[in-house]
Every structure is written in structure tokens, then in C-alpha cells.
Amino acid sequence: MKKMSWFNLTSLTLGFAFLYIPMIILVIFSFNGGRNVAIWGGFSTKWYGELFHDEKFLDAAWVTLRVAFATATLSTVLGTITAYVLVRGGKFYGRTLFSGMTYAPLVMPDVILGLSLLLLFKAMFNQMGMLTIVLAHTTFAMCYVSVVVSSRLLTFDQSLEEAASDLGASAFDTFINVTLPNIAPAVISGWLLAFTLSLDDLVIASFTTGPGATTLPIEIFSEVRRGVKPQINALSTIMIAIVTVGVLIFSFSSKRRTLKRIADEQQAN
């Protein structure tokens, strides 16, 4: 094992300090008991108490979770089909347009997507709300799911699918019994990715929202526009904690799965 050069070590340390110190400061100041938001006034959890008594944050959190769950599920189904069509679908009329449409939302600025969907929804619905946010979120989230699932489809051994169909399985049976179990980790990652994309989105949600469908980012944004708010620090800390725990659990379990697979393969040999 060769040692890391001082240059690499310094750049890694500085880089990760830059990535993490702002969030650590935010977390520390959420426990600040003082009136002034920038000066430390002793440890306190009072902002958390205030947060949990604030009806509008709880309502917004509930709306956001429901939207994210619906978005993640719908976009995982559509995104997986998209990936399958792009990787295994062969040539069909308008394939270039299709693959272009699946790539474009990945880089398209949110304001453009939000504005264009709003104009469509104004023509389709009398009133906008959670349904329109879900439709908007699904449209861009399915493209992310498709990228994640395609990379898995590209690497996994296609001869397994061919063997199944040689043995008389229908295309549908092959997909359910052979393809889906093999790409399952990517499908789950895709679901989680779509879920967080929907949780995070501010711009597209604020274009496509309606009465009674205020999501958490919209609520946070309208609160912090004029300055730092201690309750928002508390809320951010909770959100950071949930994500950190989630990612740790997911990466830990996938590491264990990988280790188990390696062990199984060794046993088989």
C-alpha cells in the first residue's frame, strides 16, 4: 500500500472541509438558545419545540411526503420502462427524439421546465394542486431513474435473458423473473433518487402548485427569503439527519449484499 502524497491529502481534507463545514455550522446553530441568530447564546432545543408546534410546517411536510412517494413510485415504473426500451428496444421510429427527451430534462434549467409545465396544466386543469406537482416531478424524475437503471441493464449479462426465452418464457415472464431481479438494486436506487429529487424541488413545485398544496421547500423558501430563521435551522438539521441515516443504512446494506454475493460465489466454486 503506497502512501498518499501530501498534496492529495491536503486537497482531500480541504475539499471535504468545504463540503461539510457549512452544514455542520448550520446544525450547531440550530441548538443556539440566544435571540441573535449569529451569536452563540447557550445550548437549547427550543427552536425544535417551536417547529413542532407550527402547524404550517407539519402540513407542508405531510404534503411533501405524499407528493414524493407518488412521484417516486410513478417515475420508477416509467423510468424503468424507458431504460428497458432504450437499452433493449432496438431501433424504432423516433428513437433519437425519444432518447433526446430522456436526456434533456437532466440538464434543463428548472425555471424552463416549471414554466412550460405550468402553461400546459393551465390548459388542462381548472385548478392545480398535488396532482400537477406529481405529474411535473414524475416527468423529470423518470429521466434520472432511466439513467440509473440503464447503466445497470448495460452491465448485466444479456445471455441470461436469452436463455430464459430459449427455454420458452414469454417476454413478459422473462422481464419479471430474470431481468427485474437482476436490476432490482438499480430500481431501488432509482426510487430513492426520485423520492429525494421530489423532496428537494422548489422551483418546479412553486410553478405547478395550487391552493392547499404548499410543499416544504416552498414554505422554507418563503420563510428564509428575508433572512436566517432559527426554526429553519432546526428543520434543516432534522432533514440532514434523516438523509444521513438513510444513506448510511442504504450503503451499509448494499455493502453487505455485495459481501454476501462474493461469499456465495466463493462457496459455489
Next chain:
Amino acid sequence: MRFSQTLESAYASKADLVLAALLAVAGIALIWLNQADGSHFTGGLLIAFAVFVTAYRINRRLAVIAVPYLWLLVFFLVPFIIVVKISLSDPAIAIPPYTPTLELSEGWTGLKSFFGDLDFENFEFLASDPLYYTAYLSSAKIAIISTAITLLVAFPIAYGMAKASEEWRPTLMMLVILPFWTSFLIRVYAWMGILGREGFLNSFLLWLGIIDDPLTMLNTNFAVYVGIVYTYLPFMILPIYATLEKLDVSLLEAAEDLGCTRTQGFWLVTLPLSMPGIIAGCFLVFIPVLGEFVIPSLLGGSDTLMIGKILYEEFFSNRDWPVASAVAVILLLILVVPIVLFQRNQQKQAEADQ
């Protein structure tokens, strides 16, 4: 598998066609009656499902392809056509606040007057008001400079990650991805508390005695650059790391055997080979930053002109749909070139990997 067997037997007994017919009737009834909000949508969905079931019987492959294809056509392509159309309309005090609206009931004359009323007035307005082209230029400037800074910050990190030992790499990778999973809004907001006049950084510098008076950092372009570099850093690190990790070390050894110094080896071998990652990272930062809205509105000041913010305000504060649409159309035209280049870069890389 029991589920698929049930489906197969349903297929054999043609129960699916009966179901499709029922759904189609229900969908048409919903649209016809139009009792509740969203009944057009639900009805349309039912009919679409009925069409899918029928199409699946005729051509399975095309039916499957059609599902995501139609979704993206309806929710991605059609909205852009609507934006272009409204950008050619005139603003009006009405619901919806623009004119002309397409009246299909008037038939051919309606269609003719509809196209006759469209003009480029909004684009002429954009060209005549210096606010807009200054905003486009200033967005482009901010996007180019911040992409360059992000690249300079990200490359050493990606390089260090690629040089780290095998057992450390997954952890480092996770540490880069973790901020990406946390809310974008919160990461921008974190800097409001740091850069403010009474913020953490000013208090810290005052305490150290480096400065005597607090610096004005929040609501300046400086804060915007910090915010962009911070939030977009993972997008730059990941593609560069991906190319550096795959880099064949024996090429560097060969270069050294042939008399290259390590610095020369970096410039002549490592950098050219990591170009696809650098290009991908630059596009992933540049394109979304050009239309960025959250960062300039939270960290920027009144003199920070960015086109995303202008578009948002034009739409929500001024309620001028046609001008907002025209702003979006121009932004889109500016973005078409980098988006197409990005896609070609991605395809080239994908082909090289196979």
C-alpha cells in the same frame, strides 16, 4: 409465477379487451359529464390505458415503447410548443392573460386569425430593453466563471480520490454523494448564516482580529459564486473521478520510462485522458447554472442579474406570461448548443466504454 399466470389466462380469454372497452366507456363518460375538476385528466388516463391494452394485443413491443414515449411527448415536448406559442402572443387582462387563444369552434377562419395575430412583438421588446440582454450576458458571465472555479476546486479532490487506496474509495465517494442527497435549498441557506453581516464568517474574522469592521458578503455576486461552487461541486467531482479511476496506470509508467517527469506525465497523459470527464462536468455545471433561480434570489443582491430570476419575477410579480415565455424561449435557444454538445459527449463516452 402466479401473477403472470393470471395475466396470461386473462389474455387468453380476451378479458383484457372487455376491460379496455369498459375503461374507454368510463373515460368518455367522465369527459362528457365533466362534473369534477380533473375529470378530463382522469378520463384521458382511462382512455389511454384502454388504448394501451388494445395496442398490447396488436404489437407488444410498440405498446411498451409508447408508454414512456407518449408521457414525455405530452409533458415535455408539448409544453415547449405552448411556451413558443404564448411567446408570440400579446398580453391581455383576461384569464388566461394573453391573446389570441385558439378557438377550434370557429373552424378555418379561427385558425387563420389565430396565426395572423401571432407576432414577434415580445422578442422585439426583449431586444429593446437593456435589462434583458444585460441579464443574459451577466448570467453567461456568472455561469462561465463559476464553472471554471468549480473545475479548479473539483479536480484536485477527484484526483486525490482516485489516488486514495482501494478500501477508502467507496467511503470518499459516499462523502461526495451525501451532500447531493441533502436538500439543495438547505445547502444554499446554510451560506446565508455564514456570509451575513452578523454571520459566522464575519464574527470569526472579527474574533481573529483580521478585520475591524464586518465585511459585506451576503447579497453580493461573491456570495453567488460561493453558493454555486458549493452546491454544484459534486456534479463536477463525480464525472472527473469516474475517468481518473479508469485511467490505466501503466500508461503513466510508460511515460516515465520514456523520460517524462511526473509533472509532464500529468499534463501529457493524465489530463488529456480525463478530458471526457472534465467536459461532462463542465456541462453539468454550466447548463443548470445559466438558468439558476434559488442561488441568486437567496445569496445575490439587487444588482445580481440572472435570467432565471428575471423569468420567475416576470411571471409571478408582473404576471406577464408572453414576455416570460419569450425570455424562456431565448434561454432555451442559448442552451440548445451546449445541451446537444453534452449529449454527443455522453454518447461518445458510452460507445468508448462498450
